[in-house]
Amino acid sequence: MTSIPPAEPGPVAVLGTGLIGTSVAMACRRAGVLVTGWDPDAATLELAARASGLRAAASLAAAVEDARVVVVAAPIAAIPDVVEDALEASADAVVTDAGSIKAPIAAAVGARRPDDLPRFVPGHPMGGSERSGPGHASAHVVDGIVWALTPTERTDPASLARVEALARTVGARPVVLTPDRHDRLVAVVSHLPQVASTALMGLAAQEEADEPDLLLLAAGGFRDLTRLAASNPVLWSEILDANADRIADAIDLYVEALSGLRDRIARGDRDAVRDAFASAKHARMRLAAKPQVRAGVAVLGVEIPDEPGALASITATVGAGGVNIEDLQIVHSAEGGRGQVHLTVASDAAARASEVLAARGYDPARLA
């Protein structure tokens, strides 16, 4: 991460006005930044204009004409084309994209418009929703998210600074790393979990064919592990395809870790199993205690008493205190049962939330 003083990011052009493009436009408008937009689908563009207050342009070229930053929020396969057109249609604008894989996009753009690389900043705003289209867009989609920026060796530092300023302006948290490193890291922490979840659900479905009662015995842990398996197959097959080598490497490492545990279990080396579990537990506790991905939020842990209405009482207490709960997780034990609730609230509201909870007899702990 670098820290560069903010610079005026607008006017901004958004090419592709689906969920992410329109959400970025809304967050720009909220910050008073002018936005023009273009989408190959006229109805999508019109809906986005109505929802966000962006100025609908008649063509891609018209959209980027006065822009200082152009955000390309197209489907992965279309990004290199749209970035190329945007670089060609403008002389001074900085162009960034919103694709979830970076190295192949950086390489494709470099091959097509090598002389314009100083103006291209590959990016990945790490927010989203299972919903799609401008009708579901909201400035909240980019609030506090990590916006990865992955300059190439030829990206001009001033271009990077301009996109960083845009990310901060819309309330996101810019994180700068190389395209390769981005793709390697998301392979481990985003794509591998997706594959692990899908493989587990696939295996259970296959076993269930012979054992219809299998899922009767599946408790909260199994549900946690397989929740991601319900994600969009088309979107994910494209992402995995675009980052295939990195993901294959990550799966290999994962299979190695599983096989290591398997061998310890199979040879009855209970101490070695316990050590591996203890070290993973330690790492997970550090993760839970760390600030979440999102900047500007705090996490409070509150024990859920064993009494009717306990959860409603906790959320109502916080709400009555004027604090918005941004996220809520019930943290279960390995075998189900009750536990703690983790409340995510804005950092500057954490003290107030703790105060109103304590006044009602709860004992909130600030976890992050």
Place this chain on the structure above:
Amino acid sequence: MTSIPPAEPGPVAVLGTGLIGTSVAMACRRAGVLVTGWDPDAATLELAARASGLRAAASLAAAVEDARVVVVAAPIAAIPDVVEDALEASADAVVTDAGSIKAPIAAAVGARRPDDLPRFVPGHPMGGSERSGPGHASAHVVDGIVWALTPTERTDPASLARVEALARTVGARPVVLTPDRHDRLVAVVSHLPQVASTALMGLAAQEEADEPDLLLLAAGGFRDLTRLAASNPVLWSEILDANADRIADAIDLYVEALSGLRDRIARGDRDAVRDAFASAKHARMRLAAKPQVRAGVAVLGVEIPDEPGALASITATVGAGGVNIEDLQIVHSAEGGRGQVHLTVASDAAARASEVLAARGYDPARLA
């Protein structure tokens, strides 16, 4: 699953008054069933007696003297000894246990007290909490859980019926299967998820050593997948050791599933990847739509509007309607963002919850 008319299960003796033993005692007392208890630790027993209203016995033999059913809720390694003592100390009582692995316990008891096998019903009440000890016990711990009963070939059907009646009396849902099948199924849906989660967290911790920013890019999916990794290492190394062969088999199947996906990804077969993801998604949607493991509950899905206090408003609305929320999950998209909340409520309160939510403008969908 068999369905046998309820029979009077009491008096009940509980040997081992930790979290599970004391919770079973409390649920028995709630149903008006007499309970005696014994624990090798006098302080634990005294605490359990105060918390649950069980009658503390001076010895194991005294505890089982008048019992019709004896529940052995000892640590896994101690179960065969305590079951043996309980069978020896009583002539007519049916003995069951609460160990999370069944075949090795059934075999150990069979080897020691072959003539008493008709009176032994290996069991596994599939509830719990990350907390332990009688101080955290509650009748809620067994409310609606699956109580697996795994009779051996020599278990008397009348013994099984008596333990099934006990399970129903305490509010649990008896599910009958063989010890081997139980151990094979929990290896897939309980033990494998634990291993998969621990291996993923271990891998990420190892990669983080070289890439300190790794977890910055970890969003909700990674957190879902690694939550189980925070479980108790001592407890889990014992469980995995006791079910080692089954778990090794389950890990082998999982590695096979992962390798199959890996190869499809690596060779760029996007259609095959999409098909695998689509079929896992389908299975996961069926799981989400199925009744949860717990009998007697319903799950309502409610969209969370993008506005401050939305979650508090939902839970407060349900609470004000006199309905207790038993569980709550925020269902995120693969890449974070807002989504749906899944509310678990008692089946007979589902209509009321839907009514009060609809009256406030929500559109709840009954998912299970």
